[in-house]
Amino acid sequence: MIEFALNNAWLIPLLPALAFVLIGLVFKPLPKVSAFVGIVSILTSFVLAVSVGIGVISKGGELVEHPLKQVVTWFSMNGLTIEVGVQIDPTSAMMLFVVTLVSALVNIYSLGYMRGDPGFARFYAYLALFAASMLTLVISPNLLQMFVAWELVGLCSYLLIGFWFFKYSAREAAKKAFITTRTGDFGLLLGILLLQVNFGTLDLMTLAERIPNFTEYGLTAGVLTLIASILFLGPIGKSGQFPLHVWLPDAMEGPTPVSALIHAATMVVAGVYLTGRTLILFQTVPGAMAFVAVMGAFTALFAATIAFTQTEMKKILAYSTVSQLGYMMLALGAGSLSASMFHLMTHAFFKALMFLGAGSVLHAMSNEADIWKYGGLKKKMPITYWTFLIGCLAISGIFPFAGFFSKDLILEVVWAQSSLSGHAHGPFQGLYSLLFIVGALTAMMTAFYMFRMFFLTFHGEPRDKSFHPHESPFPMAMPLVVLGFLSVVGGWVGWPTLHEGFSYFVRFGEYEQGHWNFLLVGISTVLALVGIGGAAYIYLLNKVSHEALAKRFALLYKLSFNKFYIDEIYLWIIHNIIDGLGRVLWWFDVTIVDGIIDGFGKSAQYMGSLLRRVQTGKLQDYALVLFAGVIILVLILGLTDTNTAHLSLLGGVR
């Protein structure tokens, strides 16, 4: 079974693709059958992914250096070979596991959440297509296949955000998501092209060999930094880093299972995954890596400040996702693939958990999203309450929950790169110190706003008596429990002193045995508790009025609540600069280009109207022309060399 799974890993994305085709073509009128097909396919893929995971672990560290790769050549021409295939190593095996798990749980959850929706079958078809695309992305052996799958997941995101297409806001959000990620994809494609042109290949393993010797390929460090930065634009768009983060909060227009699957656990981490896969490129040019780290840290802080004041549950979670993605990028920027992927995995667990929990709350509160209308749901929805609490504790980084280990590891690797640790090297030490402080600060803010949401939603008295919440049905509650369990134990694979733990398998470069850094543990726990305490002080115990606080920091509150007006700035740019440019070019096209073309026509007309006057219709004028021609002929013949060539020009000479 395990050998079969390892050798036929291409089945993992294929089964959901088949489900998509079947649901789309055959089973669309039958919702229950569609759901069945969708769930069965993704569960089968999950089983295969677990087998692959077990196989990878049982082989020890062998696959880290020599991944299992199966490729076929799609087509090749001089200088370019396109291959498609599968690359199994611990990183991709981990991603397979996470994606299939969360996807299966979301499929099951949707049985309850989307029941009665007229687009039920369509929803399952899209979910299956998304699963197939994402799975293709994570097992890609080369950048081109990854890019194709990247675009496909973008398409699925568009389809699923705009699922309720009769809503104007959903349509606009879908368009915004697609266009914003497309803007990043422009840079990604450019980066891929530059890599292909300079290194002659897009295969990940071959690139890993060639990139460190970049001087042999005629590149300077500066140019390579530029290439890396351009390539990083794709992850900026897809993983919602500043400034292309604007689509993620709006993507909450989609159904909650979609938010859980795509915008928490899987698609948005595609950018992180890509950066992790091409980490050799960033490590070769530390400037690019510092750029990644700065982007990550800034995004983390930025999103956290906005999440402080938001009033919709899913929006808070969305900004939280952006913030945590920033953390993952920060870890990559510090050169650690392990920390980033570890946090990716644990974040998938607890963020999907919290999103599904939010869906549970929305389902109970008839889709009312304002948390100021919630309150006291603890008694009415116990399962949701306890699993959500686990999720909040995990994200705040409280021992022994999953988030503690992964966030701690991130802070550790940033610390190691910074001057504070005392044994770092490299030119950016001071920068990393700053980033460490930012990261720690953000951890505190994360705890604060998550628990603000938690207390307002579940504790206190119900603020709006018109709702009658109830616990969710089994298909919705079961995934919550599973994810809650994983949020507790999922971090233990990264226990620092564990031999052959998570960091042994998913790593980049040499293996360093982890150890407990109690200073950092202390700092992060204290900060988290401060955050939770602050939230409790204000929102649970109501010792300080939140309205008074808002008035005191009115400017900050306003900036935070309006998302720092980024959307308005973008709209202004689009309306004035881009549209203005469009108008200029339109003028140019109509006046100058058309003018030239019309000019040709008009000049022909003009010449015609001039030449027309020769045809007067009067015999005298024609006779005049005849005799004038005689004079000309005589002059030509008389004054030039009358050799045969010239005479033949005049005609009549044989």
Added chain:
Amino acid sequence: MNFMFWVIAVITLGSALMMVLDKNIFHSALYMIVTFLGVAGIYVLLQADFLAAVQVLVYGGAIAVFIVFGIMLIQRGNMKQTNLFSKSAALAGLVSLGLIVINVVMVLKTEWPISGAAPPEDTVNQIAELMFTKMVIPFEVAAILLLVALLGAVIIAKEVKKTS
């Protein structure tokens, strides 16, 4: 003979010029008659006496009269300003001048094979001989041509009966 040539040449060319330049068509017709007579004089200088006679008879007697008839039939009213220039007159003048220049240059440049023999005294006899032996067919054809022209002129100039 030189002197006469120049006199007749000046008269002929001068009256031809006046014919084309005058704005009164009747005056033009009269100048044309003078031109014909001048040409007859040139014929005499060329020892073509029969031809000179024919010239005066036919041209001066018939054709000129014909033209005057035509003028009288067509033109009504004041004869002044009846013979104006067309719009391309200047261009035509230039072309004519150009042709004159070309002609002069070519004539002066060519080596003419002039035979120095004496011209025949009696031209009528020789013309008659030629006309009825070597040139009899053109002669007959010319006769037919004249007949056809006569008929044609009559038919063309006939008035169309009004049908009503």
Added chain:
Amino acid sequence: MIGLEHFLIFSGTLFCIGLFGALAKRNVIAILMGLEIMLNSVNINLVAFSRYVTTGDLTGHVFAIFVVAVAAAEVAVGLALIVSIYRSRMSVNAEDFDWLKW
């Protein structure tokens, strides 16, 4: 000495004057008159060549007589045409007869 060239130049000039009259005048009768002058100049040319180049042979004279005959016929028909056109168009201005174009 008056030679062939004098007569040739004379006849050429007379031809060009007649040409000018044919090209530059509005009245169709004037055009006809110009035509007649041109024919006369051709005659002079023929007779001059006959006199100076082929002195014994009077073919040039005969040719000239035929030209005169044809010129006469042409004037007849031409005037008949002019009368006919005058009747239908009430004009003898050559600039009014412009149907040789579209």
